[in-house]
Amino acid sequence: MDYSQFLVMKQEIALIVAFLLVFLCDTFMPKRSQGAIGWISIIAFAAVTAFGFCPSLLEGNPDAFSGMYSAGVAEVNIKNILNIGALIVMIQALRWAKEDMVKIRRGEFYELLLVTLFGMYLMISSRHFLLFVIGLETASLPLAAMVAFDKHRYESREAAVKYILTAVFSTAIFLMGLSFVYALSGSLYFDGIAAAVTYEGVNTLLVVALAFVISGIGFKLSLVPFHLWTADVYQGAPTPVTSYLSVISKGAAAFAFLVVLWKAFGTVYSEAWEWMLYALIILTITIGNLFAMRQRNMKRFLAFSSISQAGYIMLGVIAYNYMGMAALMYYVLVYIFSNLAAFGVIGAIENATGKVWMDDYKGLYKTNPRLAFTMMLAMFSLAGIPPFAGFFSKFFIFTSAINQGSVAIYVLVLIALINTIISLYYYLLVVKAMFISQDDCTIATFRSACSERFALWVCVAGIVGLGIVSCVYNHLLEAVL
Amino acid sequence: MDISVIYYLVPSLVMFCCGVYGFVTRKNMIAMLISLELMLNSVDINFVVFNRYLFPGQLEGMFFTLFAIAIAAAETALAIAIIINIFRASKNIDVTDITKMKF
Numbered sequence: 001m002d003y004s005q006f007l008v009m010k011q012e013i014a015l016i017v018a019f020l021l022v023f024l025c026d027t028f029m030p031k032r033s034q035g036a037i038g039w040i041s042i043i044a045f046a047a048v049t050a051f052g053f054c055p056s057l058l059e060g061n062p063d064a065f066s067g068m069y070s071a072g073v074a075e076v077n078i079k080n081i082l083n084i085g086a087l088i089v090m091i092q093a094l095r096w097a098k099e100d101m102v103k104i105r106r107g108e109f110y111e112l113l114l115v116t117l118f119g120m121y122l123m124i125s126s127r128h129f130l131l132f133v134i135g136l137e138t139a140s141l142p143l144a145a146m147v148a149f150d151k152h153r154y155e156s157r158e159a160a161v162k163y164i165l166t167a168v169f170s171t172a173i174f175l176m177g178l179s180f181v182y183a184l185s186g187s188l189y190f191d192g193i194a195a196a197v198t199y200e201g202v203n204t205l206l207v208v209a210l211a212f213v214i215s216g217i218g219f220k221l222s223l224v225p226f227h228l229w230t231a232d233v234y235q236g237a238p239t240p241v242t243s244y245l246s247v248i249s250k251g252a253a254a255f256a257f258l259v260v261l262w263k264a265f266g267t268v269y270s271e272a273w274e275w276m277l278y279a280l281i282i283l284t285i286t287i288g289n290l291f292a293m294r295q296r297n298m299k300r301f302l303a304f305s306s307i308s309q310a311g312y313i314m315l316g317v318i319a320y321n322y323m324g325m326a327a328l329m330y331y332v333l334v335y336i337f338s339n340l341a342a343f344g345v346i347g348a349i350e351n352a353t354g355k356v357w358m359d360d361y362k363g364l365y366k367t368n369p370r371l372a373f374t375m376m377l378a379m380f381s382l383a384g385i386p387p388f389a390g391f392f393s394k395f396f397i398f399t400s401a402i403n404q405g406s407v408a409i410y411v412l413v414l415i416a417l418i419n420t421i422i423s424l425y426y427y428l429l430v431v432k433a434m435f436i437s438q439d440d441c442t443i444a445t446f447r448s449a450c451s452e453r454f455a456l457w458v459c460v461a462g463i464v465g466l467g468i469v470s471c472v473y474n475h476l477l478e479a480v481l
Numbered sequence: 482m483d484i485s486v487i488y489y490l491v492p493s494l495v496m497f498c499c500g501v502y503g504f505v506t507r508k509n510m511i512a513m514l515i516s517l518e519l520m521l522n523s524v525d526i527n528f529v530v531f532n533r534y535l536f537p538g539q540l541e542g543m544f545f546t547l548f549a550i551a552i553a554a555a556e557t558a559l560a561i562a563i564i565i566n567i568f569r570a571s572k573n574i575d576v577t578d579i580t581k582m583k584f
Contacts, residue, residue: 129545130541130544130545130548133545133548133549133552134548134552137552137555137556141555141556141559144559144560144563145559148563148566151566154570154571154581155581155582157563157566157567157570158567158579158581158582159582160563160566160567161510161563161564161567161576161579162579164556164559164560164563165504165510165513165514165517165560167556168514168517168521168556168560169504169517169520171521171552171556172497172500172517172520172521172524173520175521175524175549176497176520176523176524176527178524178545179524179527179528179531180527182528182531182532182541182542182545183527183531183535186535186536186539187541188541188545231582232582232583235582236582
């Protein structure tokens with residue numbers, strides 16, 4: 001065996017090194033210096049992030065382990081994007097990790113976060129379903145432990161139960177679909193499946209298998225009708241975990257979904273899975289939007305908003321071209337900044353005052369103008385108002401879908417556009433509460449922690465900067481072509 | 482004497498459907514977990530049978546089954562830990578009672 005192929009998975013190895021470092025520090029450091037564990041993990045992980053941007057040591061073949069694993073330019077790029085998001089989440093979590101209930105276990109939070117990220121790396125890079133399933137489980141099982149992290153708070157426990165039961169259920173359905181795929185093709189390699197599943201071979205078993213596979217991954221992505229766990233889990237989980245779940249986990253699952261559908265089932269695109277995805281996208285965007293309107297809890301509100309955003313992300317998958325792939329990556333990048341800005345503000349207010357309801361935000365502009373302004377930028381970006389980054393990510397993803405060319409996709413993009421306008425209503429509700437509404441018991445002026453302010457500045461820079469410098473998209477597109 | 486592949490697939494499918502039915506109808510969380518195990522194990526049977534009957538020259542399905550068993554064990558361990566955690570809070574593992582967060 002050629003051991004040099006381990007060098008292809010340099011990002012995974014760097015991440016494992018960072019994880020071991022944090023783990024050893026957490027275990028062996030004396031009690032009084034435990035406060036540094038957050039900073040140690042952030043520095044270690046920042047090094048991993050920087051390392052990901054370094055040019056590869058190896059030239060040539062990005063595949064390893066007889067094609068089970070592949071780290072091409074697109075995979076490296078999406079991992080870098082996820083790294084940036086995870087780093088921001090870790091910085092945002094610093095303040096929360098100092099609370100008394102969390103303090104004694106804070107090392108575990110960072111360790112679990114790094115392990116789930118490792119699972120997502122495997123999911124993204126796998127070209128064999130065995131590796132994919134292992135990555136999927138490595139990503140989703142520690143997440144259940146993270147959701148249950150506030151184990152003295154009832155909501156956190158309830159959210160964890162709902163998460164783990166639906167996650168295992170979806171895994172079982174996904175594996176059932178895989179067994180049918182195996183029966184059809186005799187291989188679990190994506191290439192082997194693509195070779196065996198051909199245009200002539202479309203039959204009922206293949207459609208059933210694909211329906212099972214898509215619903216299995218749809219659970220992880222919280223596509224409607226597999227979304228029912230999302231709002232409860234987002235509300236119950238600690239805020240840093242919610243933000244991690246809503247951006248990083250979702251971004252990784254979206255890209256992995258794209259890779260599976262393209263590489264393994266690309267040959268039966270229009271026969272087998274285009275119309276399934278078509279229905280899922282319409283349902284996801286519309287129902288996510290309609291339910292977001294009636295939410296008053298900010299975390300539930302963002303949960304439904306993230307459901308409808310997942311529908312937009314899926315447009316990049318149904319586009320089935322390289323523009324779609326690049327647009328999906330750009331969308332995930334922008335979504336990371338916008339959503340993390342929103343969750344950063346919610347987390348800062350929750351840490352300072354414990355308030356999470358939309359009515360509590362009334363008159364926030366008077367007392368905390370900078371937080372209100374950040375929240376406004378995040379909402380504008382999520383809604384897709386130019387010149388912020390969210391407009392360009394939506395623009396690119398719609399363009400890529402239209403380039404696919406069929407009339408049905410035009411209709412789909414039209415429905416998505418109408419939904420963008422509907423979504424404006426509820427995003428602006430938050431802005432209205434903060435800037436226009438008056439209330440007697442507004443949140444008092446407070447100074448958020450240094451780490452929170454830093455993370456929010458980074459997010460704001462991302463939202464505004466990516467709107468101006470949208471040539472990042474061109475860079476991503478050139479990389480995947 | 483040859484046993485046809487259908488004699489394995491039908492019990493496996495019945496197991497899977499029982500699992501889905503149990504997951505949907507049971508109120509006790511441990512019973513729901515058992516139903517999930519039924520579903521995961523029926524998948525294992527499927528993989529082994531497809532490998533043995535359709536592709537006897539290779540071992541991919543068998544290996545997948547080994548990993549799937551390990552993953553199922555990890556899932557069960559975690560789920561039981563979380564269920565014990567909620568039992569400590571409410572002295573009850575009835576799934577109809579964990580309805581603090583709803584639409």
